[in-house]
Amino acid sequence: MSGTLGGIGRAVRSNLVADSQTNSAPRASSAWATLLDVEPRDLARRPLHDRLTRALRAAIRDGRLPAGAAVPPSRALAEEFDCSRWVVTEAYAQLVAEGYLAARVGSATRVSWSPETTPARRRAMPRPAQPPVRYDLAPGLPDLRAFPRRRWTEAVHSVTGSAAQYDLGPPDPAGHPALRRTLAEYLRRSRGADAQPGSVVVCAGITDGLFRICRALRAEGVAEVAVEEPGWGRLRDAVASAGLRISPVPVDRDGVRVAELARAGGARAVVVGAAHQFPTGAMLSPDRRAELVRWARTVDGYVVEDDYDAEFRYDRRPIAVMQGLDPRRVFLVGSVSKTLSPALGLGWTVAPPALLPVIRAANAVAAPPPVLDQLALATFIDRGWYDTHLRAARRRFRTRRDLLVRELAARVPDGQVAGTAAGLHILLHLPAGTDTAAVVAGAAAAGLRLADLDAYRAERSGSPALVLGYGNITDAEIPPAVGLLRAALDG
Structure with a gap:
């Protein structure tokens, strides 16, 4: 066992013999010959009993002192360290109180803790090998290999250097005004949305945006939301987690069947993928778009338009969002998860103006994405790099x-x-x-x-x-x- 006293940092291996302990244990269980790394006094500025406690705790936690191993008698260890016996007994008592050691009258003090029994170690245990994904x-x-690393780095560097002092303070719960202005302009020109900076709420993605909307709808008295069948499971989870009932409505080649939605009765809101439904790939036909807006007006309800991967259309220009047909009844949710990367965690909701106060009140503790990331996205779009x-x-x-x-x-x-x-x-x-x-x-x-x-x-x-x-x-x-x-x- 090595000790480091007086700051000289010498390492000395114990010459004590395991068989001299009380109630002898097999030599393989002895902790007496374990090397302890005790911090030098001139570096640690801690009392010796604290440094010894730390050294013993580290040896136990990394497995050098296994469960069941006996630690040296306090008198013997004190002699080796040329210190008072109190230093050792104080260290042992601390580790007994923490559960690392167990002391019994008439028996050696032994290690009672093993990394094998901790949840962290269990999680680290080898698992059956999974075939690699080729x-x-x-x-x-999206194509993660094509993420625009250089341009994004430039955007982050630019806003980090130019951000005003107030930008580094508590964030606006609705999102930074600069990004909301940029998103409103982008959605108007590229997606045909009826968007103003005041109607845009920055969120962490489509699922986050839908959860916020559903909380607001619940506060407005909506109890049931229709979802497309088949559809993305995380959207159903977001609706359910907001405390709303789910009503599946089938999808065919022209999108959601609005007639069956009307017959279902109980729902006053529906979540749809109008431009490119997931997973069927259907596009909501013009007739059904108009029919869906009429349904929302009839039931005094709302449509939540999921703009999932709608920027990518290969046989024609991307079709405009249906939110522009009735911005008082249609929410629009989108993100950069399918265009840049889901790792950015940046999305948006365009909400009917009358419901914006309800959205904010219903999600008072919801935090927006980091401000510098928001400003980086605004810069990335404003400089034309996104297009x-x-x-x-x-x-x-x-x-x-x-x-x-x-x-x-x-x-x-x-x-x-x-x-x-x-x-x-x-x-x-x-x-x-x-x-x-x-x-x-x-x-x-x-x-x-x-x-x-x-x-x-x-x-x-x-x-x-x-x-x-x-x-x-x-x-x-x-x-x-x-x-x-x-x-x-x-x-």
Whole structure:
């Protein structure tokens, strides 16, 4: 055992023998020959008993002193450290009180704690190896390789150096005014929204925005919200977590079936993907857009428009949001998760002006994203970098989607591709009787990540289909990925 006294920092291994202890233990259990790293006094400025306590605690926590091992008698350790016995007994008493040591009359003081028994150690225990993901055809991610690192770094650097003193204070719960102005202008010119800075609320993403809206709707007396079936599960979770009932409404090739929504009766709000519904890829038809607005007016209700990956349209210009049809009845939620990266945690809600006070009151403790990140996004958009990034992304994703569709036609001719030529995913319908769960599992074992349409259904029944994403995969990886899909289908 080594000691460091008087700041000289010498290390001395104990010459004590395990068999001299009270109630001898096997030599393998002895802690007497363990090296202790006691801080020098001139560096630590702590009393010796505190430094010894820390050294023993560290030796126990990192496993050098295993559970059941006996520590030296206090007199012996005091002699080795050339200190009073009180120093050692004080250290031992502290560790007994903390649960690291156990002292019994007539027996040696022993280590009573093991890292093997802690939750942190259990989490670190080896788990069965998972096959590495070689190819990712699951939906939900943009091309993370193409994240504009240099431009984003420039934006962050610029706002960090130029931010005013008041920008570094408590943030505005609705978001920084600069970003709200920028988003309002961007949404007006690029998405056809009826947006003003005062109607924009900055949030952490679409799910966060929907949760805030649902809290406000509940405060307004809304008890039930309709959601698309099939649909994104996290949107259903957000509605439920706000304390509202969920009413699934089916989707067909023209989007949500408004007639069935009207027959359902109880809902006074509905969440829809108008430009590119997830996961079916349907676009809400013009007739149904108008019909949905009429429904909201009839029931004195609201529409929440999820602008999911709507910036990416490949057969025509991106279609405008339906929020502009009636900004008093339609909320608009969006984010940069599918255009830049979900790691940024930046999104927005455009709310009917009459409900803005209710949204803020219903979410008084909700914190906006970090101010410097908000200012960086405002700079990124104002300097034209966001538009440049989106133009390049559209070209890249259009080429990639076309390649995926061609490979599927050649390798999976019994499948049928569905969905608008837009966004970051397609729907692949498979022959009746296909066990899609087995296909997904078999593909995963080969290193291919897929998504089953059943994962997005409230009731897992319906024609078999896969939701294939092409955002987070390279063009060169698509042919071998489809080859693995074919092998999984052949089973």
